[in-house]
Amino acid sequence: MEVLRIGRIQYANILPVYHFFEHDRVEFKPAVPSQLNAWLEEGAVDLGPVSSFAYGLHPERYVVLRDLSVSSRGPVGSIFLVSTLPIPSLHGRTVALTSSSATSVRLLKILFARRFEIAPKYVTMDPDLDRMLERADAALLIGDDALEAVLNPRGLMMLDLGEAWWEWTGLGMVFAVWAVRRAVAEEAPELLHSVHRTFREARDRGLREIDAVIRAAADFCGGEEQFWRDYYRCLSYDLGEDLLDGLHRYYQEAHDLGLLPTAARVQLWGDL
Numbered sequence: 406m407e408v409l410r411i412g413r414i415q416y417a418n419i420l421p422v423y424h425f426f427e428h429d430r431v432e433f434k435p436a437v438p439s440q441l442n443a444w445l446e447e448g449a450v451d452l453g454p455v456s457s458f459a460y461g462l463h464p465e466r467y468v469v470l471r472d473l474s475v476s477s478r479g480p481v482g483s484i485f486l487v488s489t490l491p492i493p494s495l496h497g498r499t500v501a502l503t504s505s506s507a508t509s510v511r512l513l514k515i516l517f518a519r520r521f522e523i524a525p526k527y528v529t530m531d532p533d534l535d536r537m538l539e540r541a542d543a544a545l546l547i548g549d550d551a552l553e554a555v556l557n558p559r560g561l562m563m564l565d566l567g568e569a570w571w572e573w574t575g576l577g578m579v580f581a582v583w584a585v586r587r588a589v590a591e592e593a594p595e596l597l598h599s600v601h602r603t604f605r606e607a608r609d610r611g612l613r614e615i616d617a618v619i620r621a622a623a624d625f626c627g628g629e630e631q632f633w634r635d636y637y638r639c640l641s642y643d644l645g646e647d648l649l650d651g652l653h654r655y656y657q658e659a660h661d662l663g664l665l666p667t668a669a670r671v672q673l674w675g676d677l
């Protein structure tokens with residue numbers, strides 16, 4: 406295997422991990438999470454950050470790289486339900502779900518069913534807030550689409566899903582994990598090891614030299630430096646035991662609601 410084809414989330418959330426990443430045997434394929442999930446499933450990429458829900462659907466096909474994730478321990482800052490009504494009033498109303506997400510869509514369904522005990526109707530739409538709110542009473546956005554809604558507030562109610570999960574469970578929430586197709590882990594363990602190490606080093610440097618990452622985000626997406634500083638404080642990129650506990654609780658809740666065929670357990674590469 407000459408190069409690894411690696412997915413890259415096309416949002417500012419991932420910049421602290423990718424900004425300093427350099428490796429001569431990788432090729433990046435950028436896309437929104439739902440597209441990366443599909444590419445990994447089809448074998449169009451070998452590994453990358455994918456929705457933790459997508460891993461939970463097929464844990465037998467993948468292994469997970471330890472110590473890497475896109476997570477929050479509390480507010481996440483870029484996953485919001487934008488609502489024209491108070492949450493309890495959404496019962497029986499229509500909620501638009503972004504087509505870019507897999508994890509957050511199920512997280513919202515879990516929070517609504519179990520925490521808020523309401524049952525709205527759901528429609529899936531491309532992430533365009535104006536069009537979503539023409540059809541629905543509330544809209545779920547993730548990534549840069551959610552950040553855009555934060556930067557251009559409309560005076561609507563905004564529920565941060567990381568915060569809602571934290572308040573309800575006392576646990577962190579893992580939105581994305583670095584999943585690798587099992588065949589790739591078996592065929593190219595040395596290359597994978599080197600890429601894994603490079604990701605962790607790039608992440609450590611990105612967090613150490615966060616000012617450079619913040620400047621890149623502000624150049625690329627606009628917004629004040631302080632905005633990005635606060636945003637990156639919300640996100641975690643490790644995969645500690647506490648986050649695995651949060652993820653396993655999410656899989657259990659998803660399974661209980663019939664959203665996942667099994668309550669998946671994460672299999673870390675190297676623990677096989």
Ligand SMILES: C=C(O[C@@H]1C=C(C(=O)O)C=C[C@H]1O)C(=O)O
Nearest residue numbers: 438456483506507508509548580
């Ligand atoms: C923090 C985020 O995490 C993400 C949310 C995902 C999902 O809902 O499926 C997948 C990958 C991450 O981009 C975000 O997009 O804002």
